[in-house]
Amino acid sequence: MGHRxxxxxxxxxxAATLREKTKKFKLAKSEVQSLRSEGSILKRTEQLLKERxxxxxxxxxxxxxxxxxxxxxxxESRLIEVTNADSSTLMIEQASxxxxxxxxxxxxxxxxxxxxxxxxxxxxxxxxxVYLTKRTEYEAVEADLNREVRQxxxxxxxxxxxxxxxxSRADEIxxxxxxTESLVERGERERxxxxxxxxxxxxxxxxxxxxxxxxxxxxxxxxxxxxxxxxVSNSLDWRMHQKQxxxxxxxxxxxxxxxxxxxxxxxxxxxxxxxxxxxxxxxxVIESN
Numbered sequence: 001m002g003h004r005x006x007x008x009x010x011x012x013x014x015a016a017t018l019r020e021k022t023k024k025f026k027l028a029k030s031e032v033q034s035l036r037s038e039g040s041i042l043k044r045t046e047q048l049l050k051e052r053x054x055x056x057x058x059x060x061x062x063x064x065x066x067x068x069x070x071x072x073x074x075x076e077s078r079l080i081e082v083t084n085a086d087s088s089t090l091m092i093e094q095a096s097x098x099x100x101x102x103x104x105x106x107x108x109x110x111x112x113x114x115x116x117x118x119x120x121x122x123x124x125x126x127x128x129x130v131y132l133t134k135r136t137e138y139e140a141v142e143a144d145l146n147r148e149v150r151q152x153x154x155x156x157x158x159x160x161x162x163x164x165x166x167x168s169r170a171d172e173i174x175x176x177x178x179x180t181e182s183l184v185e186r187g188e189r190e191r192x193x194x195x196x197x198x199x200x201x202x203x204x205x206x207x208x209x210x211x212x213x214x215x216x217x218x219x220x221x222x223x224x225x226x227x228x229x230x231x232v233s234n235s236l237d238w239r240m241h242q243k244q245x246x247x248x249x250x251x252x253x254x255x256x257x258x259x260x261x262x263x264x265x266x267x268x269x270x271x272x273x274x275x276x277x278x279x280x281x282x283x284x285v286i287e288s289n
Contacts, residue, residue: 011127018120025113032106035099 186207192198193206204210 014120014123018117018124021113021116021120025110025117028106028110028113032103032110035102039099 189198190207199205201210204213
């Protein structure tokens with residue numbers, strides 16, 4: 001693939017193929033290790049059998065010496081050794097050739113798999129490099145876009161504030177224009193009233209006359225209030241004294257009322273009577289003899 005950018009589907013297929021080949025490579029490697037372990041086991045078995053054979057031959061030799069038959073086993077062993085050596089040599093050569101062929105085949109397969117694996121690893125490294133390059137470019141573009149967004153947002157907020165300020169000023173100017181138009185209209189009407197072409201109201205010919213009358217009325221009200229304030233200030237002490245006298249008189253009458261009520265209840269003569277009026281008000285009437 002070279003430096004070509006992998007799509008997502010192609011990368012999945014490539015990853016699946018790589019996993020399958022890695023699995024085959026691991027399986028072949030485990031088979032080679034199994035063959036090697038079997039070879040070591042066979043060698044160990046052969047060594048043990050040789051040791052047991054030496055022990056058996058030693059026992060046989062001792063028996064032959066006991067019965068006076070010596071040398072037969074050596075000759076037989078030599079013949080067997082020669083025969084076994086020839087057959088063993090042939091078998092070993094055949095096994096060695098077969099093992100060498102199998103090892104060569106396995107080695108060639110492993111070499112092919114290793115080459116494929118190295119090639120796939122190189123492609124993966126290249127794809128990872130392309131991915132990192134694209135990611136770096138994407139992050140740079142994203143950072144630029146975020147910075148531009150922040151700048152535009154700041155500019156937008158500033159423009160919104162300026163717009164609100166201008167809208168407030170526009171509303172204020174509009175109110176001033178309305179007030180000015182009202183004043184102009186009032187001035188035009190006042191000018192017509194002064195020229196005699198119009199009349200402000202039935203009571204006043206012009207607005208200035210209405211204002212003058214209103215000012216005079218307010219001045220009279222102020223003078224009246226001032227006189228009342230002065231009268232209240234001057235008569236405050238006297239009024240407070242009158243209030244205290246009335247409070248004392250009220251308390252005195254309440255005491256007399258209670259005493260007369262108690263005397264009437266005892267059946268004795270009294271100097272007056274109590275009239276029970278409406279709304280809960282009692283009036284004391286003093287009678288003279």
